[in-house]
Amino acid sequence: MISCEEKIKSEYVKQVLKQIEEKNSNEVEFIQAVKEVLMSLEPVIIKNEKKYKEAALLERLTEPERIISFRVPWVDDKGQVRVNRGYRVQFNASIGPYKGGLRFHPTVNQSIMKFLGFEQIFKNALTTRPIGGGKGGSDFDPKGKSDMEIMRFCQSFMTELQKYIGQDVDIPAGDIGVGAREIGFLFGQFRKIRNAYEAGVLTGKGLEYGGSLARKEATGYGLLYFMREMLNANNISLNGKTVIISGSGNVAIYACEKAQKLGANVVAMSDSNGSIYDKNGINVDVIKEIKEVKRGRIKDYLNYIPDAQYSENDSDIPSVYKIKADIVLPCATQNDINLKTAELLVKNGVIAVGEGANMPCTNEAVEYFLKNNVLLAPGKAANAGGVATSALEMSQNSMREYWSFEDVDKKLENIMISIFKQCKNADEEYNLGTNYVAGANIAAFEKVSEAMISQGII
Numbered sequence: 462m463i464s465c466e467e468k469i470k471s472e473y474v475k476q477v478l479k480q481i482e483e484k485n486s487n488e489v490e491f492i493q494a495v496k497e498v499l500m501s502l503e504p505v506i507i508k509n510e511k512k513y514k515e516a517a518l519l520e521r522l523t524e525p526e527r528i529i530s531f532r533v534p535w536v537d538d539k540g541q542v543r544v545n546r547g548y549r550v551q552f553n554a555s556i557g558p559y560k561g562g563l564r565f566h567p568t569v570n571q572s573i574m575k576f577l578g579f580e581q582i583f584k585n586a587l588t589t590r591p592i593g594g595g596k597g598g599s600d601f602d603p604k605g606k607s608d609m610e611i612m613r614f615c616q617s618f619m620t621e622l623q624k625y626i627g628q629d630v631d632i633p634a635g636d637i638g639v640g641a642r643e644i645g646f647l648f649g650q651f652r653k654i655r656n657a658y659e660a661g662v663l664t665g666k667g668l669e670y671g672g673s674l675a676r677k678e679a680t681g682y683g684l685l686y687f688m689r690e691m692l693n694a695n696n697i698s699l700n701g702k703t704v705i706i707s708g709s710g711n712v713a714i715y716a717c718e719k720a721q722k723l724g725a726n727v728v729a730m731s732d733s734n735g736s737i738y739d740k741n742g743i744n745v746d747v748i749k750e751i752k753e754v755k756r757g758r759i760k761d762y763l764n765y766i767p768d769a770q771y772s773e774n775d776s777d778i779p780s781v782y783k784i785k786a787d788i789v790l791p792c793a794t795q796n797d798i799n800l801k802t803a804e805l806l807v808k809n810g811v812i813a814v815g816e817g818a819n820m821p822c823t824n825e826a827v828e829y830f831l832k833n834n835v836l837l838a839p840g841k842a843a844n845a846g847g848v849a850t851s852a853l854e855m856s857q858n859s860m861r862e863y864w865s866f867e868d869v870d871k872k873l874e875n876i877m878i879s880i881f882k883q884c885k886n887a888d889e890e891y892n893l894g895t896n897y898v899a900g901a902n903i904a905a906f907e908k909v910s911e912a913m914i915s916q917g918i919i
């Protein structure tokens with residue numbers, strides 16, 4: 462296979478990529494995300510190379526406006542003092558205040574934060590809402606911690622973070638390891654320190670104190686609305702298709718629920734240990750009970766449905782991807798599908814892949830899917846329903862209103878339809894050959910680059 466760099470035609474893109482690799486040499490995920498975007502932007506960049514180069518647009522786009530890194534000390538249940546590292550990457554606020562989730566996972570580092578913040582700029586631009594790109598989190602591992610430990614950690618994390626956020630400045634939300642429980646503790650601490658009820662400072666809040674109906678469901682539901690649009694545009698129906706989903710967290714659960722509502726048969730889900738296969742279709746209420754209530758492992762599914770099968774991960778191909786399916790929805794974490802896994806999925810006849818997670822496919826896997834005519838719904842577009850509904854939560858907070866589930870869900874569906882149209886239009890305009898990955902990047906870039914140029918060199 463030709464290496465990615467050899468295909469680059471624009472001298473400007475080549476030069477910027479080289480600089481980024483030199484300056485951030487240990488940030489593997491960040492370099493991966495930037496490479497994927499810049500390479501797919503070539504048709505637009507070549508057209509306007511002089512203008513972008515004079516404005517150092519790509520250099521500015523790939524350098525965060527600000528990175529905050531801080532100490533998070535907390536006391537565990539045994540009275541022992543622990544220290545974690547917290548981050549907030551405020552990447553780009555040209556079209557609205559920084560907006561993006563917080564991830565609590567032991568793998569969190571600056572490279573992961575920067576790749577997520579970078580992708581968020583483009584995703585947020587596609588939502589049609591006025592939100593810029595940011596991301597944050599910590600290398601704190603919530604697994605096995607008591608509620609009191611989680612609370613103390615969140616309070617310490619917010620004691621520092623609150624200096625840098627606000628409803629018109631930067632609005633965090635959830636991501637891996639951060640759900641309603643954590644957002645509640647974070648909001649409580651913010652409110653106490655600031656002595657103000659600034660509801661719009663966080664999204665994904667509980668319904669009792671400013672949260673929005675359908676935010677919990679939004680990323681998974683949105684993924685399926687996008688998938689349905691993409692399949693329909695290619696004369697394929699979702700109805701009756703076999704689906705496998707990696708992950709069993711917030712995104713995976715509501716992707717499963719909506720896929721089933723739209724007539725698909727979801728036969729497998731997973732966590733980081735292994736996967737379950739249920740030929741009769743996954744019972745999503747059981748998954749909710751295991752993951753949302755008991756915070757257990759996917760293996761526990763067998764306690765409820767003994768006929769199902771569990772497979773531990775035992776190779777570099779996660780076991781869930783060994784199950785044959787028409788549609789694959791990676792909803793766990795980055796780089797879950799490498800080239801070897803992509804080859805297996807294609808061999809098994811996959812028609813479409815929908816990225817519920819951020820960057821779940823390596824660049825080689827993306828290229829392989831596209832070459833083999835697999836319809837690929839890129840995360841920046843397909844999982845944008847979560848942040849889009851966060852923006853709807855912010856609107857309700859500003860208006861001091863609550864909208865019904867049906868109202869929010871309908872708005873979400875319309876946003877996802879509009880996002881698919883943006884990807885499709887760019888694909889057609891630039892003759893990309895059914896490449897919604899490049900389509901999404903180009904559509905988002907056109908908006909962000911214009912905003913940045915209009916606002917001068919800042």
Ligand code: NDP
Nearest residue numbers: 636637638680708709710711712732733793794818819847
């Ligand atoms: P959750 O914490 O609710 O669930 C994460 C799931 O992914 C769990 O099943 C977890 O398994 C699995 N997982 C996490 N890390 C790994 C890993 N290193 N290897 C294997 N499996 C792993 O997170 P979300 O559902 O919120 O997020 C899932 C993905 O979706 C992430 O990529 C996130 O960035 C993205 N996303 C989330 C949005 C949201 O609104 N929440 C919006 C848009 C994108 P285990 O329990 O074993 O760790």
Ligand code: 2IT
Nearest residue numbers: 561562634636847848851
């Ligand atoms: O990756 C994402 O888009 C999210 N984790 C959701 C961010 C948000 O602000 O709702």
